[in-house]
Amino acid sequence: MNILVTNDDGINAIGIRKLANELKRIGSVTVIAPDRERSATGHAITMHHPLRINKVDNYANGIEAWNINGTPSDCVKIGIESLMKAKPDLVVSGINNGPNLGTDVIYSGTVSAAIEGGIHNIPSIAISVAGKKGELNYESATYYSCKIVNLITKYNNEQNKVFNVNFPSISPDNIKGIRVTELGIRRYSNQYEERKDPMGKSYYWLSGKLLEIQNKNESDVTAIENNYISITPLHFDLTNYQFIKKMQNWELDI
Amino acid sequence: MNILVTNDDGINAIGIRKLANELKRIGSVTVIAPDRERSATGHAITMHHPLRINKVDNYANGIEAWNINGTPSDCVKIGIESLMKAKPDLVVSGINNGPNLGTDVIYSGTVSAAIEGGIHNIPSIAISVAGKKGELNYESATYYSCKIVNLITKYNNEQNKVFNVNFPSISPDNIKGIRVTELGIRRYSNQYEERKDPMGKSYYWLSGKLLEIQNKNESDVTAIENNYISITPLHFDLTNYQFIKKMQNWELDI
Numbered sequence: 001m002n003i004l005v006t007n008d009d010g011i012n013a014i015g016i017r018k019l020a021n022e023l024k025r026i027g028s029v030t031v032i033a034p035d036r037e038r039s040a041t042g043h044a045i046t047m048h049h050p051l052r053i054n055k056v057d058n059y060a061n062g063i064e065a066w067n068i069n070g071t072p073s074d075c076v077k078i079g080i081e082s083l084m085k086a087k088p089d090l091v092v093s094g095i096n097n098g099p100n101l102g103t104d105v106i107y108s109g110t111v112s113a114a115i116e117g118g119i120h121n122i123p124s125i126a127i128s129v130a131g132k133k134g135e136l137n138y139e140s141a142t143y144y145s146c147k148i149v150n151l152i153t154k155y156n157n158e159q160n161k162v163f164n165v166n167f168p169s170i171s172p173d174n175i176k177g178i179r180v181t182e183l184g185i186r187r188y189s190n191q192y193e194e195r196k197d198p199m200g201k202s203y204y205w206l207s208g209k210l211l212e213i214q215n216k217n218e219s220d221v222t223a224i225e226n227n228y229i230s231i232t233p234l235h236f237d238l239t240n241y242q243f244i245k246k247m248q249n250w251e252l253d254i
Numbered sequence: 255m256n257i258l259v260t261n262d263d264g265i266n267a268i269g270i271r272k273l274a275n276e277l278k279r280i281g282s283v284t285v286i287a288p289d290r291e292r293s294a295t296g297h298a299i300t301m302h303h304p305l306r307i308n309k310v311d312n313y314a315n316g317i318e319a320w321n322i323n324g325t326p327s328d329c330v331k332i333g334i335e336s337l338m339k340a341k342p343d344l345v346v347s348g349i350n351n352g353p354n355l356g357t358d359v360i361y362s363g364t365v366s367a368a369i370e371g372g373i374h375n376i377p378s379i380a381i382s383v384a385g386k387k388g389e390l391n392y393e394s395a396t397y398y399s400c401k402i403v404n405l406i407t408k409y410n411n412e413q414n415k416v417f418n419v420n421f422p423s424i425s426p427d428n429i430k431g432i433r434v435t436e437l438g439i440r441r442y443s444n445q446y447e448e449r450k451d452p453m454g455k456s457y458y459w460l461s462g463k464l465l466e467i468q469n470k471n472e473s474d475v476t477a478i479e480n481n482y483i484s485i486t487p488l489h490f491d492l493t494n495y496q497f498i499k500k501m502q503n504w505e506l507d508i
Contacts, residue, residue, distance in 0.1 A: 180502070238359060
């Protein structure tokens with residue numbers, strides 16, 4: 001199995017190194033990742049400046065690696081279309097240093113990289129550790145990554161293209177199990193913090209405090225709170241087909 | 255009606271000026287847009303540098319305007335949360351200089367701005383002219399923008415949050431009508447072009463030729479080809495609920 005590994009924390013992040021080394025057990029791993037942190041890039045792609053691609057020597061034993069001055073989606077796109085000799089059988093994005101849960105996934109570079117794999121018709125998995133930055137425990141995400149990949153590969157039969165997986169930030173012994181979930185709800189308060197620069201001019205930082213929201217039992221947010229690994233199958237067809245039916249009654253004459 | 259107008263081509267683009275001036279006929283217009291072109295930014299938001307907000311004096315008669323050194327999603331987010339006195343009743347993003355059709359919408363800053371409005375529970379509309387850059391005819395998009403907004407406002411009753419509207423790049427006389435559509439398929443060949451810099455080192459431009467693909471009659475792509483205005487209702491819940499049912503058979507023991 002040819003596996004393309006990417007992330008949005010940049011090629012030098014701990015998470016991608018752990019993931020790449022672990023996935024060597026089940027496949028041939030190629031790392032193609034941004035040259036720096038590119039989180040919250042959503043599904044951005046680079047059109048207005050050219051991409052530079054650097055081969056990374058000695059990234060890790062038996063792993064070919066490149067870094068790119070682009071977004072996670074750029075990495076997957078150019079990796080599949082130009083860099084890899086054979087089309088990968090699987091794209092894995094992560095291990096992200098922080099959660100990618102609920103409504104937040106729409107902003108996620110990690111998840112967008114997996115969606116880009118899906119657009120290329122390749123089964124793709126985003127993997128994140130749902131804990132606080134700076135005090136993350138990657139053990140479970142690392143330990144179970146091959147198991148999750150094998151599970152999805154075994155049952156999926158390429159039917160669904162993108163899976164979003166979050167791990168609790170705890171040791172493997174404390175993991176309660178795996179839950180199939182739906183994306184929950186995440187909301188923030190006071191999102192922008194205004195500060196003054198030395199010249200007295202305002203600038204604004206996106207910050208925001210996560211609000212406590214009662215999420216459904218079936219949600220990824222609840223699964224993580226209860227020490228379960230969450231697997232959410234994603235799609236990327238934004239058409240609201242249900243609503244199209246309701247629009248049949250609209251008078252559309254011009 | 256309070257209308258927040260944004261785009262991804264930047265505040266100085268022709269399209270947003272035409273749109274803002276036209277929408278004054280039906281509401282109070284506030285323009286909050288990127289200070290430069292930010293197309294293909296997908297749903298990126300700015301977390302790693304602070305945002306600067308500049309009030310634009312004399313943008314247009316009766317229109318308050320700000321530019322921001324951020325993405326379209328940033329503009330909508332900070333516009334709603336910090337800049338506008340009252341929460342807008344509607345977000346309109348555009349008029350984009352080029353199509354936002356089919357699978358491409360996932361990369362679109364214009365559409366992402368509308369989705370950000372939807373995330374804030376505000377009905378939102380993305381408007382684009384589906385023609386070649388440099389030879390775009392904004393007449394229909396401008397002339398019909400109020401009609402489309404009124405149509406959606408009248409029938410929608412806030413049920414669906416995001417609509418993606420594309421106009422053919424032709425004069426209003428030649429418009430055949432309005433079609434409710436689904437997102438079609440857009441594919442490209444030879445996406446990356448390799449060039450050498452003066453030092454002999456490679457760099458890569460995203461280019462790619464649009465492939466001719468037979469799209470369904472119901473698609474936005476086909477509607478535009480036949481000189482119809484396309485309206486596609488969008489959602490932004492990426493959970494694949496259908497597939498969750500199939501996953502009930504998966505053995506998830508760890």
